[in-house]
Amino acid sequence: MEVGVSFAWDVGIREVVLECDSKIMSNALLGLCTSLIIISNILAGVYHQLQDFRVAQVSHVRRQGNKPAHILAKHAKDIIDSDNFITWIEENPSLIESAITHDVLNLSSS
Structure with missing residues (x-):
């Protein structure tokens, strides 16, 4: 997800929809819960990158x-x-x- 968000920004995409099959990750990015400590730094970075987009939606989709x-x-x-x-x-x-x-x-x- 981290690489995908960076890549989207680098190629000029400013409106993104991220679908994630991890409920924990999607909820953490939506600010609904705290993330697991092992991925908290990565998710914090993704969250901050998403703030630069005009539109950034995150949703949970079952695998x-x-x-x-x-x-x-x-x-x-x-x-x-x-x-x-x-x-x-x-x-x-x-x-x-x-x-x-x-x-x-x-x-x-x-």
Whole structure:
């Protein structure tokens, strides 16, 4: 999340919506609770970075409710060890196309 917020700012995005599958993290960023001591410094930094955005929303989404993010996180974990950095701007990575379609179809039917 920390790297994502920094990256969004660096590429000129000023309105963000952060979805997190950790209720503790999302509540801490919303100021609803204190974070675990082990991540408190990181979350404090993210919170302060978010203050610079025009709009910054944080919401909790259950892991099974955001399959594309879960797939990307697993992919990032695999490539992080290789010291590569990959971004997609204005396009969807092919590895999550079917998950995005599934999410959109489920949203429109509810």
